[in-house]
Amino acid sequence: MTNRVFVITGAAGSGKTTVRNYLHDKFHMTKVITHTTRKPRDGEKNGVDYYFETKESFPKNHYLESVVYAGNRYGSSYEGLENAWKTSPFACIVLDTAGAITYKQKLGDQAVIIYLKVGDTTELQKRMACRGDNSAMVAKRIHSKEYLRDLEMPEELEGKAYEIVNWDLGKTQRKVDKIVTQYLIEPMG
Ligand SMILES: Nc1nc2c(ncn2[C@@H]2O[C@H](COP(=O)(O)OP(=O)(O)O)[C@@H](O)[C@H]2O)c(=O)[nH]1
Numbered sequence: 232m233t234n235r236v237f238v239i240t241g242a243a244g245s246g247k248t249t250v251r252n253y254l255h256d257k258f259h260m261t262k263v264i265t266h267t268t269r270k271p272r273d274g275e276k277n278g279v280d281y282y283f284e285t286k287e288s289f290p291k292n293h294y295l296e297s298v299v300y301a302g303n304r305y306g307s308s309y310e311g312l313e314n315a316w317k318t319s320p321f322a323c324i325v326l327d328t329a330g331a332i333t334y335k336q337k338l339g340d341q342a343v344i345i346y347l348k349v350g351d352t353t354e355l356q357k358r359m360a361c362r363g364d365n366s367a368m369v370a371k372r373i374h375s376k377e378y379l380r381d382l383e384m385p386e387e388l389e390g391k392a393y394e395i396v397n398w399d400l401g402k403t404q405r406k407v408d409k410i411v412t413q414y415l416i417e418p419m420g
């Protein structure tokens with residue numbers, strides 16, 4: 232089976248981590264853990280949610296791509312992806328839309344992009360608050376240019392990404408199932 236990476240992208244609070252965990256639980260996809268200089272939220276663990284880095288340690292890794300998002304650095308490595316593919320032909324990763332564009336450019340058909348849309352900024356803020364983000368964190372996030380940019384599917388991904396409106400989680404899961412199933416059934420070579 233061809234190695235693939237399912238890239239989940241969208242605005243903060245749109246459900247990327249939730250869908251990534253669903254892909255892991257239902258289809259046994261290996262999660263690619265990315266690196267960040269952001270401080271861990273309550274309950275987040277190093278090596279599980281992210282590799283938490285300092286400003287000094289972050290540049291020491293070898294990145295496939297890296298971005299600045301709301302003032303913090305984030306990056307994903309080739310090694311992380313290659314290691315994930317050693318465990319399973321399907322990997323999943325959560326990226327901002329800039330990262331998703333880079334993955335599509337660099338990996339072509341091996342990158343399957345799923346853009347999650349909520350389309351109601353009040354609902355997004357409510358979901359971030361429900362998740363336990365403090366109000367200062369939410370305010371910083373929603374005023375960042377990256378958050379505002381990621382509210383819409385970027386032009387570069389038009390026709391190259393699946394868009395799912397993540398309103399009813401059950402419906403989202405069924406749409407995700409349909410997408411993944413297409414890649415499970417590959418014609419004999
Ligand atoms: N391009 C890129 N984006 C990343 C990476 N790791 C995380 N992100 C994205 O960075 C943004 C901020 O992530 P986070 O601080 O966890 O906040 P959240 O979106 O509210 O959960 C999200 O859009 C993530 O998808 C990475 O390695 N590369």
Ligand SMILES: Nc1ncnc2c1ncn2[C@@H]1O[C@H](COP(=O)(O)OP(=O)(O)O)[C@@H](O)[C@H]1O
Pocket residue numbers: 241242243244245246247248249250358359361362397398399400403
């Ligand atoms: N369809 C949905 N309806 C309501 N709440 C949702 C839905 N999908 C995810 N959530 C919740 O919204 C919050 C933000 O989701 P999360 O997956 O952390 O988003 P992201 O990773 O995109 O920032 C979490 O508390 C999650 O449980």
